[in-house]
Amino acid sequence: MTLHSTLRHFEQPLMKTPFHPRTEAANKLWSWGNWGGYTTVLTYDDLSMEHSAIRNTATVYDLCPMIKYRIEGPDATAYLQRLTLRNVAKLSVGSVQYTAWVNDAGHLLDDGTLFRLAPDRYRLCCQERHLNWLEDSAFGFDVTVTEETEQIAALSLQGPTSVEVLRLAGFDVSALKPFRMAEYGFGEGRLMVSRTGFTGDLGYELWTIPDQALRLWDILFDAGQLHGIRPIGSEALNMARIEAGLIITGLDFVPADACLREDRLRSPLEMGLGWMIDWDKGHFTGKTALMGQRDQGPKWSFVGLEIDGNISAEGAILYHDRKTEVGVITAAIWSPALKKNIAMAQILTRHVTGGNIWAEIYALRELHYEKLMMQARVVERPFFNHPRRRATPPGRF
Structure with missing residues (x-):
């Protein structure tokens, strides 16, 4: 979207995702919210039915506003080993890892999903923007960090009939295991499908280029007519993620770089994420502080x-x-x-x-x-x- 150069920042409208023509047409309640500077739907028409669809049929949620970083280069793995809590060396190409990262004091900055696209190329998806932190952390590593949020159109397809919807759409993902991904030909480009999601149920996330966004939406809804497919907004997704016991940055904890009060800072040990810390992988940012808290008890x-x-x-x-x-x-x-x-x-x-x-x-x-x-x-x-x-x-x- 192109904004006139004379607009001041507070006069600039929210951006629209590549799926906006479809989400706008379906938003009967005209219920909109701001997610990362994008216009996003809160509830389309009936919150109870949207939640019910997550658990009983298939649902589509616009993931485009989620922040996405491409991390690539000869030292990409070593860099991510230093940055994040989990052992990135154990992440094979075609796999996804739920992870988190902290500051030097061991306080949580954010959590997210890490996709290993190639031996030296990754995609990191998260709630908040962290480009400055990621670039500062790259000092001494032969690695390039690029925000690619606007270059990717992403949809979350969740629910017990989601696998059948994809099959009818021409993408057989029945053999795809949790936290794995696969690529398929799609129009003039490619479609990446990962078996990931934020509902605690069967589901997939679909990744393509913005030019293919509306085509992807239409194919899914044509395939899902007999399987109860419907779009859902952020309010229904929030209900499902609470049932799944999943946390959200900014709601369940305040990210360290935005926290004004010292007593509001939280560590991964204090947020139930201690299981993901690999203490034996070598040094990583915040390790010394976290070891002290581990020994003392959070x-x-x-x-x-x-x-x-x-x-x-x-x-x-x-x-x-x-x-x-x-x-x-x-x-x-x-x-x-x-x-x-x-x-x-x-x-x-x-x-x-x-x-x-x-x-x-x-x-x-x-x-x-x-x-x-x-x-x-x-x-x-x-x-x-x-x-x-x-x-x-x-x-x-």
Whole structure:
């Protein structure tokens, strides 16, 4: 999109993704939001039906605003070993890795997915923009970091019938394993399909060039007519990701480079991401600080909760014995799939076990708020964990 050079930054409209002609036509509620400077749909027409489609049919979500970096060069692997928490050397070509990275003090900057496209070429996808950090971290490495967000059209196709939709569209992905990807001929270019997603269910992400975007959308919806395909917005996706127990930067934790208060900084150990740290791979940014926290024990923990009642507890303060503040809920819903009141929360580690945790919920009832103190129980994440997410082939639904 070309903006007139005389426009000041606050006068510039949000950019439109390559799929905007289709998303605009389908957005019956005219419900829009800002994601990374792009116009994105919040809800198309019915939030309950959009969530139901994620769990029962097939859904399409516009991923174009997600930040994407191409990392390439002879030292690309060594650079990513230094930058991220996981062992990139174990990531084979054609595979995807969920990972995260921290600053020198061990505080989380962001999490994301790392795609190994070739021996010396990767794609890193994340929520926030980090080009300055990535470039500064590249000092001494023979590597090039390029933001390619605008050069890629991406869709998320999720749900139990998604594999059948792709088959009817001409892409047989039945043998594709989780966190793997494959390429197919598509028009005058290529289509990359990865078995990844943010719903905790069977699903795929599709990657092509902007010129092929509308063709891809139309092919999927033609193929999915008998399989209940429908577009979904960010609100339905948020419901599914909470059921899946997945975190979002800026919602479940504040990225270190945007955090104004020292006591709001969080480490991967405090956000339930300690499992991904490879302590034996050699030095990486933040390792010394994280080893100290590991040995001492993290002050905070990130947990899943089940809460009494059916009023969503988003933003609720947590108390021990109804009187001592011990944490805060960062994401919560009444889960339609589980028929439970679930939440994710930051809580002081010393209160994770032992029970007697209460959530202070304010319920709006006919223009008045009523304070509810509801008991909460720490439970394992993910809340929703269907076997089809990992089955290969996924099977028919």
